[in-house]
Amino acid sequence: MFGKLLKHECKATGRVLCPVYAGFVVLVLAACGMLRLTAHFGTVATEGPVTTLHANTWMSVLSGLLCIAVVLGMMAVVIVTEIVLIVRFYRLLGDDGYFWFSLPVTPAQHMAAKLLVALLWSVVSVVLFIGGMLAFVLLADDISDGAVVAELWDALRTFSVQWPVFGFVVLFIIGVLVSITAGTLQVQLACALGMRWPQSRLGASIGMYVVISIVVQVLASAGTIAGGALMLPQITQLTATQAVYLPLISMACMSVWYLVLCVVYFAATHWLLTKHLNLV
Amino acid sequence: MNEILACRGLTKYYDGMREKHVLDGVDISIPAGRIVGLLGPNGSGKTTLIKLAAGLLAPSDGAVLVCGMVPGPATRALTAYLPDKPVLPRNLRVRDALELYRDFFADFHEEKATAMLADLSINPTDKLSAMSKGTLEKLHLALTMSRSAKLYLLDEPIGGVDPAARDYILSTIIRNYAEDAALVLSTHLIGDIENVLDDALFLQNGRVVLAGSVDALREEHGKSVDALFREVFQCSANY
Structure with missing residues (x-):
């Protein structure tokens, strides 16, 4: 019974959260792609005249907006996850409870299912949050020919000695x-x-x-x-x-x-x- | 006698309202094979009594027993409960609701539910969020009555549906409930259900004021249960 409860809890929360997460991943990919393009055309711009500079400005603005959207998205992913999970439990003790508490399931199983699913989605949202940051670090590393990761690695090695x-x-x-x-x-x-x-x-x-x-x-x-x-x-x-x-x-x-x-x-x-x- | 539902001095009041008893020392015993009408005006305690039997409320005093057990996961497996409002998650489709019942209730007959839903022109792909209140109530009732439960608790099962659908619902109730089960239903529409009831329980201010078999009540008072209800619960003539 607990397994079935977990399955339905995952499905119910996934219906809301998966599209949010998918949207965030698309946003990160779009921002990274745009930054990469901006960096690429930015190097060309040093040789070109005014027209290249114009295109570059628009790309820079778009990249900047996408980066802001990613930062907001990182926060939104975590916040939306927490709100969805809180509302799920709050509604369990309201109208939704009329159905869920009429099932042959103990209160402990209800709580544990909600807890495990909350833990799962919270971890996913934190991973996406970190993943969003990591994407930018790796992109910056790629643009700077590996300098960023090498610098971070050096810092970590120095820190790990002490x-x-x-x-x-x-x-x-x-x-x-x-x-x-x-x-x-x-x-x-x-x-x-x-x-x-x-x-x-x-x-x-x-x-x-x-x-x-x-x-x-x-x-x-x-x-x-x-x-x-x-x-x-x-x-x-x-x-x-x-x-x-x-x-x-x-x-x-x-x-x-x-x-x-x-x-x-x-x-x-x-x-x-x-x-x-x-x-x- | 195979007692399905028993209340012993059942009392319910809410926190901070001890002086106002929603149920006040209710004693009832419902054996298998009976269809019992829980009748009373608004605020008489019908829904509270059903919720207590369904295990959605904890008694303040006294006890409620379903098949000899205090309401909990074990009795919920034996109880088919239909609330007075649609409570299935609204973001589901009908097929998801069928899956929920199939997963959680061992006594659920999916083919019976599917046939009933077809009769009611409800498709498995229909979204619950797009359904009217009446259609949702029909869906709930079809799912509830597709179980082979020991106790059916139906809170206002025909309150929100059109008169044409009421006949189908009442025949569904009679057709689907087994002789080893008991059925308790609350309603204001006594005229519609009087013919399907075996027993009637009149509740007023949380107390049982009249109880007995429908035939005996008719004979004793010389009138229908509907007429008796209007007499017992008539509003002030001075108004």
Whole structure:
């Protein structure tokens, strides 16, 4: 049953998101193609008279507009993804819930399916975001005959001599995944709490999201201050080689914190959907 | 007696409105093989009772049991629920809706649904977003009645359809429900459904004010259930 739920969730969200992603990819390809053409004709322009300069200006303007569109598209991809996923869960606790909660599926399965699909599309949107940036880096590298990538590679090698890069990358990926999960579950909890005020569910859900965020921020700040004060004597005695691992430890602690939040959010939402489901 | 739906002191009020009970200590028992009409004016608690049995609401007090179980995933597999408004995702086509039912309900008979949809001139390629409210209600009903459920909960199944389609829907209901199942339907259109009902439950202000078999009620009060409804729930004559 869970597999079928995942299938239908993927299909439903994919119907909206896939065209958005496809549009973004086309936009990036168009921008890259236009930049490449502009660079190509730009070299010709040094030899040519006024007419070439005129064509170049238009191409430059078009390239510039396309680049702006790509940057906006990168943000739009991430934002649209998050909005679609939030609306999906919000509507589950509204009119859509009349159908979905009449299926022989547990609330935990509903939540897990929504979470996994949210995670999948969030990762896809982040990959597209990074892919958009990478496309420009590779294009710039191509135009400059490999100078950009060589420079970046050199910087990375220099950095990796002093810092544990592999550990950073692994912890960064784990941190991103866990924080996306926690963010998605926080939205689910806010919507489930908002359900308790059926007359103003949207406002209540947004209010609950803000309240949860404040509580979590206060707890995180208090934990950081307390942890810092507790560890200060040890931190001051660290050698330079040991100190490079401090950011790694901080990132690991942050991931653990998000993991704890995930458990709390999931348990609270599950309890609300099991014991206090109110589809009014 | 094979009890399909039971309510024991079932009470429902919403948060912050404890003084206003939507349902107030309802006790009912519906055995298999009965078609029960849930009758009452607006706000009497009919939809709330159906939602509680469907597991879409949690009781504030008391209990509701479907085939002896508290509503949950297990009872939803046995319950065919038709809400009082179209709730299938509107971005689907009819064939996608059939796929949803096929995937999630083991007791769904697709060939039966397809035949019913053909009778109702609904094509598998039709988009739900382009359908009228009445057509959506017909689609929902066809899908709901194509299941071999133990309990059918139909909330206003004929409220939004034309009188010609009502006859088809009522005959569909009678034709498709089995003797080992129970069917509960709420409606205001009592005259239309009176002949298909075995029992009637009159609800007012969240309480059962009258209950019994339709034949017994007619005999006892010397009038049709429709006329009885108008008498029990008549509005103030001083208006």
